[in-house]
Amino acid sequence: MPLPAFDTPLIFETGQDGRANRYLPDAPALDTLLPRETLRDELPLPDNSELDVVRHFTRLSQKTFGIDTAFYPLGSCTMKYNPRINDAMANIPALRDLHPFAPDAAAQGALALMWELERSLASLFGMAAFSLNPAAGAHAELTALLIAKAYFKARGETGRNVVVVPDTAHGTNPASAAMVGFKVVSLKSDAAGRVDPDDLRAVVGPDTAVCMMTNPNTLGLFEPRIHEVSDVVHEAGGLMYYDGANANALMGNTRPGDMGFDLMHLNLHKTFTIPHGGGGAGAGPVGVAAHLVRYLPVPVVRAYDAAGKDVEAAGWRDSAELTFALDFACPDAIGTMRSFWSNFAHMVRALAYTYANGAAGLTRVSQLAVLNANYIRASIRDIIDIPYDEINRHEFVASAQTLKRETGVRALDLGKALLDRGYHAPTVYFPLIVPECLMIEPTETESKETLDGFIAVFREIVATAKSDPDKVLETPVNTAVGRIDETRAARQPDLRWRPA
């Protein structure tokens, strides 16, 4: 289903002075309220009627592809359905309008909710504790690496400044390492696309701080020797960090904590159905093993029973009878990562999702995510390269390398052809170790019919690429615009409208 192609002028090119919407009563004249020298003379923003504003943004929404539009198999991004009940819960006025500086006594429900989520995540992923503080996945990586830095500093091991990252890792891993002054050593995957513990042994040593991995890895493959990998890093004195971007593959099946990971993050905006919103806001809770709990960022949510004693719960517990407080007085904490305590509205959504599933439901979610991904792989493996053609987890990687050699059609072009046929493109050119790769992650919320539709169209496109490659190279033609001149965008940056 093509998106409408009509032009939409910028909001700054529409409207008229004097067309303001009257949302508020009139204020007194400004210069009677503040000294003139503190004020600005003008504010060059447009005044549009509310109807024109609604039409403008409705048109923009119609030129935007979301999960609600159609199938969105964007690998590594877990584009699953975002249940509307989550948003309704986040929009309850008493939660939506609560001020972060409201005294704890006035915020008990919010703290209870955060605590229930934190305890559920700790049990689900095998960690001692979670902090809900970080704002997104990359922010959580930074948080975790600061925790590692504080841990080594406390142990007098300040020479540990190397982060080992497999070559399949997300780009945020090395970028986060650089933000805490750690050096990055990249580790080559073996022929089976995995980390070989023996290769790892050769690069770890007294300077190793952290090994950052994800499992299943970004090829969608489970690392079967993960516990040996953890042993190698631990024996060298380093910490294991789990990048939770792929957590949708393993809930209720295996846990990062049991694999030997000391630190991890989750992308609640992937696994826990928080809407991606076009690139955020996300939420990136950080989990830690017992020896790192004291370094977690503040504030920490504390729970007390009726006798006023600290509640120590391994997993979820009903919060109804408990009382809660925000604890800022944690002497070993790395500090705080953001203006206020968490992306709270997203914690509401994530907890609503765990309530909708329970343990059995979350386990089922991961199983069906893996089923859907394997089903697509098995249905296209005869027409396109699958570099690691085996049982994968929640996603897999195909390659257009042979297709490109034979026809000139690249992974990018297949993606654009899919856009023309009403599907979102897979992630392309990531992970970096597979040439011409397409990373396909269907998620568990897609029905067999949807997958069959996608498979049929994908097969048609590949067939067209072989018979009439130019037809594929010319796509997309059914979208709001055709392929864009990105070189011009970068060489002559036009990043804002300017008044004539």
Next chain:
Amino acid sequence: MYTPHTAGDIAAMLRVIGVDALDDLVRVPDAVALRAPVEVTPQLSEIEIAQRFAQFAARTSAGEYTSFLGAGAYRHYIPPVVAAIAMRGEFLTSYTPYQAEVSQGYLQAIYEWQTYIALLTGLDVANASVYDGATALAEGVIMAVNATGRKAVLVSSAVHPNYRAVLRTYAEGLDLVVDELPYGPDGRTAGATLEAALADQRYAAVVVQSPNVFGAIDALPPAAVERIRATKTVVIGVVAEALSLAVLAAPATWGVEICVGEAQSFGNAIAYGGPHVGFIAATTAHLRRIPGRLVGRSVDTAGKTAYVLTLQAREQHIRREKATSNICTNQAHCALCATVYLAAMGQAGLRNCAALNVARTNELKRKVTALDGFSLRFEAPTFNEAAIRVPGRAAGVLAALERKKIHGGLDLGRFYPELDDCILMTATELTSSADVDRLVAALSEIPVRAAARV
């Protein structure tokens, strides 16, 4: 569970894959197999979830209390049109617009956001957003460090304490020195101490916030900006209350080169602290050091106007450890809410709203300080909040107000021990005269000695 699979679907799919059971797909080595069942929330039906969350909601104060809290998170009127647009599924459920051809709408909206922020701050460019005001400050400081090669920064102590705390956390990772510039007797950053501090040219940036954490309008005077510039130090301006930009002198006009801040006030709920939306605007000279996404305008193959993520050579997915920041997911949807809000309010509506904030705060200041024992702690003009000195300790007064279902404001003693007799009180367009009168009546009933005792 939101999974559509029937038993028949699963069986058919397993046959295509060539395995017998779902368990065959997710088998793991014994060494990492789950040892005990996980303990997460019980499973509830949708209506039971709604009932459960109503219980959480019943344990908070919002709605029931009259609130004078602000300090970086502001209660403002949000026209319903904002939610009506922002909750459209296409906006809500899209990912970062990597496939520009099917993301033109969102990309244009972000281009419009960048323009709004540039126009409001008076600066050349703005990015597609960062997490919040505090992380915007940390990222802005990193820009200045990269611009100057200096690893120290001088921050006014009247910058929001949470923002300074986050900067210190980041500084630990980056091995930056964070020094502080005191606030003066009128509540503004003490410019007199600048000269000595700048003498050895060790600072990458001087950071001031306006309105600052005491509500005081704290634009640096031209002479101070000149002294800072003379040492090739970057002036970073922090704006924790973006609504103030509608009426106060634009940061660029008083010398700010990198403006960082928080735009929650534009159409985003307080939500117990997040998600909010940080912004970074800068002069063109700093363009290639800006972190995060930038949307640019270009053309497609047919010459038609088209929007696309650009200058990605700065970003983590291309540059990895050499990126300007590790930021990936940012606050796009919050920025969208802000853009719709700004479009609906227009310049006239926004300026009127900002003026109302000043008027309501002036009324609050006038009525509260008319009470015996209450006074303005600082004389500098304020935008929508002010430090009020109370008889006795602020904590005691606030506790007494809580009993009357009033959130009286922020105890400044929490962050400034010397100000433990001061409350930061905030009034916005949502604060009515009746609210202020209620506060005044409650304050007048608090026995001074009771307050002093706590």
